[in-house]
Amino acid sequence: MIRDRRIRFFLWGSVCVISILAYFCFHPWIWRTDSHQTTGSSVILDTTSDFLLVVDYGAFESQPEQYAETSFSLAWLNTLQQEIGPVSLLDAPQFLDVDLSRYRFVILTRSASGHGTWLPKIRSFLERGGTVVMEMPKGELRALASADGHGGIRQAQNITYLAGLGSEYMEALAGLNLSNMTQIAGSAGPLDDSTTWMTIDGVPVVYSKSYALGTVITVDFNYGMLLTSLQQGRPLDDFRIRNVAGTSAIETMDLALRESTALPLADILERFLIYGVLNEHMPVVNFWPFFDGMDGALIVxxxxxxxxxxxxxxxxxxxxxxxxxxxxATCPLAFTEDGLDGLIQSHAELGLLFDIQADERSRAKEPVGVFRFSPVWRLLNVEEQAQGIKALLPEKTPLLSAQSRDGLWQAHYTYAFRMLASAGFRADASYRSSLESPGYGFATGFPFMPIDTNGLVFNILEFPVLFPEMTDASQAEVLEQYLTASEKAHHEVLSVGFEPGAYARDPKAEAFETWQSVYRLASEHRHWITSILNYFRFSRARFSSELKTRVVEMTNAHNKKMQVIRIETLAPEAGMYVTVPKKLGTWNYSDTRRGAQRVREDGVLSDSLQTRPVSLFGYERVLVPLTKGFNAIDVIYE
Amino acid sequence: MKRFKVDIIILLILLVFVLGALLHHYPIRFSSDDAAGTAMMPQQLGQSGVLLILPDRNENARAYSDVDFSFAWYNLLSQYVGPFGIALASSVNGPVPAQLIVIPQKTAESMTEGQIQAVAQSVQRGATLILEMPTPEWAGLTAVKRNAKTSAAIKHLTDAPNSPLAGIWRDQLLNTPLDTQVLRIDTLDAETLPGDALLLELDGAIAHYRRPLGAGYVFTLAFNLGQALTSLQQGRPAENFEIEMDEPPHTVDLVMNEKLRASKVPYADLLKLHVLMSVQYASPMPFLWPFADGRRSALLLVHETGSLGDEVFRLAEYEQSQDVQSTWLLTAGKHTKKSLETLKNARFDLGVSLIRPPSGQLYAAYGPSFFAPFAVERNMEDQKNAVMRRLGAGISTCKLAGCAWSYDYTLSFRKLAAAQCQIDLTYAPTVEGQFGYLFGTGFPFLPIERNGLPLPTYEFPTLLSDEAGFETLPPKIADELLSEAEQTYHQPVVVQMNADTMLTHPTYLVPEIWLNLIRAAKEQQIWIATAKSFMHHYTLRKQARFTHAFHPQTKVLDVKAELPKANFMYTVALPRRTIHGALHDLWLDRQAVDINVLRTTADGLLLLLPVTSGDHLIQAQYN
Structure with missing residues (x-):
């Protein structure tokens, strides 16, 4: 009997084991591993520029409990790099050692606007004609040329006034609900002899006042917080992301604006500040953000x-x-060698389409087992997915860009960025507007550097995708409206997404025609059709270029007075342009000359440059071409 | 063992289940062969003043060069003339009641002295005779008395001194690749040819000439035009009728000449038109033009559904939205009845893509739905029947998937005939870089069996196919072929784009070419037809009663047309320039027609007159 039992046990035990193994072959057990995370890091930039941005990293809250406690000072860097190009960035302890005569604009962000000991140096800068911007200044700096601030810090509701901005843009910004997006510094009353440029809830929040030969511009609201909330999205106070769309998982579109997506609100605000306020006090010269002087970019x-x-x-x-x-592309890479060669020959960039919350359906997994028996599958984290792709790429082919599959995201505001930073990515295109309401869901089309909860930035450019899936003619019509607006006034980066396999699976002629029409429309509207990598490289070239200007008054051969902006710039790439204002107060743009002598008292020398007028949300500018390398240019106003 | 009886029973039951499941997923497969049909004499449907006289006996040839190519003339007349009569040589016992008599080589060889005299009498009374490779017995008509030498060496056309073809047509005619037997005639025995009588020279020798005889004309061809056309159109096998290949052959392996593998010129049609227009110039006669509604070309879009299911019909949705119908070659068992009915109701031509080795195999499972342990290979007929059952209607259009062909020259045609495929689209480019008139024509033709009879499946050659990879083709070649078909060569342009190409070998060129062709065809008012609708017009016009008489004294061409009922307009093509003068006035049913508003062929030789179905009288005055 005992022997029978043993045989029976062995028999049925074997059947059970075979059945279990067979079951696991078809339904393997999934093993997850967490990604490494790298937090945001501080940045110091020493470039040849008219602009100096000052932050105080020491004042940054490293582990804020509330979103509003985060320092958003580095959001100014996004604005300046996007609009100007090269900018110097200093940490507060270095401020007293820096030679301010190298700059025409000094911007003291909120973290760095409470240092009373800097007052003499700033006064001296102002006396030489410089322009100082102070964000929500405190103490002695506030007393310099800002309102009293006795109203304390308040929640904002709506923008109520923007001087000189077109009514369409004004209305769009006024319709924005600022609750939880920014704070304002209230005062007992307006500042005497000041000019108000912007009000929130009726309170002057951007105003300027002359000081000696210079100007102090006070920004009495948390500009950085507003910009970050618009571009990077506003999480809950504890940094969790609310599942707004009500889907099964958090997606980047949960951070997007639900309304007012037809206009790039963040860019309107940024350009208002640069061209509508700063430029009114001191002419701003900036690098044009598009290759070859095009009117915009279409990133595909x-x-x-x-x-x-x-x-x-x-x-x-x-x-x-x-x-x-x-x-x-997803990991593991499904391309053949010929396919990779074809990709390289077509000059397309290869990025990673990563699974951020890999599950059984994910492709990013590897079997654990022997031969064809794999009862366990290990899901690859973002870093491993990146390594999997890099291993197959030819030498010197960078893996720079990433995109989350289906726009899925982490529940925490910045964990996904930390994973991407840890995996070594420099660009990301996971932020996408909802399929139902494409457009400026992140208030901009331009890439921006995301800010971590500690206030520091990730060395990643986030490219928001405005049209994540274009498949029908009505979407092309909407895109055309965006392109038209971009060509005429917005001058934007418009990112569109396609899925080649979708047309193969569901061959709708409309989808194909829509896809082809996108390129035609972009060309017709003078937009640069490019990849993330190319735009990234062009942006880096802008940031690392040099741009110094000064304004001088001269008299020409006919004894007529003229104003001249002397520009000295180093353009690291071909196809770069700068823009200059069309008017300097009452002086009108006349000519642009290039050469060593340029403009002399006895007349105008050297060759005249072919320029082109452009309008940025109604701010009239002139586009001036540069040659690769050093350029010395005089822009003449008569 | 008894102690484990229960365990063993349970184990056996489990084993049976496991084996059953395995058999269900990996059933036992049985192969199946295709039946082969036979060639047969086609029915005579219409009536016309054109008569093709065929030999009485049809014997299997031992070598390709010995085949009776008389039915190549049948194809020629079907393609351009429309209705015509056929008769056996034995039926010629007196004057032939026709305005144009066509006697191919084998018929000429078989006719007796008395029959030749009867034909000569007809010519004397005003008929026109086209005579191919005449024997010395025909000397009274041809003026060639000696036993001329025949040669099978490939020859080149060296001159076309009086060809009615003009411009690019004539230039390209001399480039036509030839595979034919030649009757070496250096000079005529009886007379010297008048200056305008020599129409074509082969290697400097007379190849085609016109000779007046009484009130009529004799057109003598000193080469086997039927063979030349068949070798171009149907392809050229080895002399033993084999396609000599190590790999399983494809239809492109039959292409006669390397030049044809990327050809924008329909050489076979140049030859046909040279011969026909020569006749028409001397003796005006009407054609019933192969394109409906007065059009000059046609675009036929063909989609094979391949491995995909109903989702491929997105393409059809678009075509429908553009009021365009195309031909869909369906894979058996892949589509729902509802989708097929929708397509059928939208007047798409639904055919079948026949998946046979070496391209692949289709199996039909046998057994109840939960357990199907056997699978039987579906042969051509099964596949066609399966689609027809699902569709609830007949199917006429077929294609062998992958353009796979048999080693034997005509075996695949026989199989297609047995499966009752009336139209076949397998003649198509499949190798990178190939495009255009690989088979010398865009028109459908009946393939000729080795016994000289035609197989009852129209072969419709394809000019462009994504199976050959559009990426390797010259840019804009599709647009060029279509516009040249409309503006120069007047051809149907068949373009195949598999509906699953974007899954298997995706390229933007497939949808781009597809959309551009539809757009261009609409802009140029090209007839967008399906294989079935094209063949419907093509065969219906052959059923017409279409007689004519030209009166040299009055220079009037009278045409009497009884055209079968149809939902399109037929097109009558009339010569504009003849030996008797240019077309001056035209009356349709006694109503004057302004000839200046009618379309012409690109070379200006033919005037295209659209006419409705029914009875018509047409009068053309030459001056």
């Missing part, structure tokens, strides 16, 4: 979704008219 990305070489037909089409794009 494609999602490979595991189909490998079959996804290459879209980049191959783009290569026929010398456009490029970014192809986001």
């Amino acid at each position: 990305s494609h999602r490979e979704e595991g189909i490998g070489d079959a996804a290459l037909w879209m980049p191959q089409y783009e290569a026929t008219f010398k456009a490029t794009s970014t192809l986001f």
Whole structure:
């Protein structure tokens, strides 16, 4: 009997083991591993520029409990790099050692606007004609040329006035609910002899006052917080992201604006500040953000979704008219060697389409087992997915860009950015507007550096995708409206996304025609059709360039007075432009000359440059071409 | 063992379940062969003043060069003339009641002295004769008395001194690749040819000439035009009718000449038109033009559904929205009845893509739905029937998937005939870089069996196919082929784009070419037809009663047309320039027609007159 039992036990035990093994072959056990995380880091920039931005890293709250406690000073860096190009960034302890005569604008962010000991140096700068911008100044600096601030820090509601801004843009900004997005510093009354440029809830929040030969511009609201809330999205106070869309997982679109997506509100605000306020006191010269003086950029990305070489037909089409794009591929890479060669030949960029919350359906997994028996599958984290792609890329081919599959995101405001930073990515295109209401869900089309909860930035440029999935003609019509507006006034980066496999699975002619029409429309509206990598490189070239200007008054051969902006700049790339104001007070733009002698008292020398007028939300500018390398240019106003 | 009886029973039951599941997923497969049909004499449907006389006996040829190519003339007349009569040589016992008599080589060889005399009498009374490779017995008509040498070496056309073709047509005619037997005639025995009588030279020797005889004309061809056309259109096998390949052959392996693998010129049609227009110039006669509604070309879009299901019909949705119908070659068992009915109701031509080795195999599972342990290979007929059952209607259009072909020259045609495929689209480019008139024509033709009879499946050659990879083709070639078909060569342009290409070998060129072709065809008012609708017009016009008489004294061409009922307009093509003068006035049913508003062919030789179905009288005055 005992022997029978043993045999029976062995028999049925074997059957059970085989059944269990067979079951696990079809339904493997999933093993998850967490990604490493790298927090935001501080930045110091020493460039040749008219602009000096000052922050005080020491004043940053490293572990704030509330969103509003975060220091948003580095949001100013996004504004200045986007609009100007090269900018110097100093930490507060270095301020007293710096030579301010190198700059025309000094911006003291909120973290750095309470240092009373800096007063003499700032006074001296103002006496030489400099312009100082102070964000919510405190103490002695506040007393210099700002209102009393006795009203304390208050929650803001609505923007109520923006001087000189077109009514369409004014109304759009006025419609924005600022609750939880920024704070204002109230005062007992307006500052005497000051000019008010902007009010929130009727309170002057941007105003200027002359001081000696210079000007002090006070920004009495948390500009950085507002800009970050618009661009990066506003999480809950404890940094969790609310599932606004009510989907099964958190997506980046949960951080997007639900309304007012037709206009880039953050860019309107930024450009108002730079061209509507700063430029009124001191002419601002900036690097144009688009290659070859185009009116905007169309950044095209494609999602490979595991189909490998079959996804290459879209980049191959783009290569026929010398456009490029970014192809986001999943890990493991499904391309053949020929496919990768084809991708490189078409000059498209390869990025990672990562699974941030990998599950059983994810492709980013590897079997654990022997031979074909794999009862366990290990899900790859973002870093491993990146390594998996990098290992197959040819040498010197960078893996710079990433995009989250389906726009899925972490529940915490910045964890996903920390994962991307840890994996070494420099650009990300996970932020996408909802499919139902495409547009400026993140109030901008320009890439920005995200800010971590500790107030420091990630060395990543986040490219918001305005049109994540274009498949029908009505979307192309909407895009055309955006392109038209961008060509005429907005001058934006518009990112669009396509999935090559979608057309193959569901061959709708409309989807194909829509896709092709996007390139045609972009060309018709003078937009640079490019990849994330190319735009990233161009942006880096702008940031690392040099740009110094000064304004001088001269008399020409006919004894007529004229104002001249003397520009000295180093353009590291071909196809770079600068813009200058069309008017300097009552002086009108007349001519632009290049050469060593440029303008002399006895006449105008050297060659005249072919310039082109542009309008930025109604701010009239003149686009001046540069040659690669050093440029000395005089812009003449008569 | 008894002690484990229960365990063993349970184990056996488990084993049976496991084996059953395995069999269900990996069923036992049985192969199946295709039946082969036979060639047959086609029915005579219409009536016309054109008569093709065919030999009485049809024997299997031992070598390709020995095949009776008389039915190539049948194809030629079907393509351009429309209705015509056929008769066996034995039926010629007196004067032939026709205005144009066509006697191919084998018929000429088989006719007796008395029959030749009967034909000669007809010509004397005003008929026109086209005579191919005549024997010395025909000397009374041809003026060639000696036993001329025949040669099978490939020859080149060296001159076309009096060809009615003009411009690019004539230039390209001399480039036509030839595979034909040649009757070496250096000079005529009886007479010297008048200056305008020599129409074509082959290697400097007379190849085609016109000779007046009584009130009529004799057009003598000193080469086997039927063979030349068949080798171009149907392809050229080895002499033993094999396609000599190590790999399983494809239809492109039959292409006669390397030049044809990327050809924008329909060489076979140049030859046909040279011959026909030569006749028309001397003796005006009408054609019933192969394009409906007075059009000059046609675009036929063909989609094979491949591995995809109903989702591929998105393409059809778009075509429908553009009021365009195309031909869909369906894979058996892949589509729902509802979708097929929708397409059928939208007047799409639904055919079948036949998946046969070496391209692949389709199996039908046998057993109840939860357990199907057997699978039987579906042969061509099964696949066609499966689609027809799902569709609830007949199917006429077929294609062998992957353009796979048999080693034997005509075996695949026989199989298609057995499966009752009336139209086949397998002649198509499949190798990178190939495009255009690989088979010398865009028109459908009946393939010729080795016994000289036609197989009852129209082969409709494809000009462009994404199976050959659009990426390797010259840019804009699709647009060029279409616009040249409209503006120069007047051809149907068949373009195949598999509906699953974007899954298997995706390229933007497939949807781009597809959309551009539709757009261009609409802009240029090109007839966008399906294989079925094109063939409907093509065969219906052959059923017409279409007689004519030209009166040299009055220079009037009278045409009497009884056209079968149809939902389109037929197109009558009339010569504009003849030996008797240019077309001056035209009357349709006694109503004057302004000839200046009618369309013409690109070379200006033919005037295209759209007419409705029913009875018509047409009068053309030459001056």
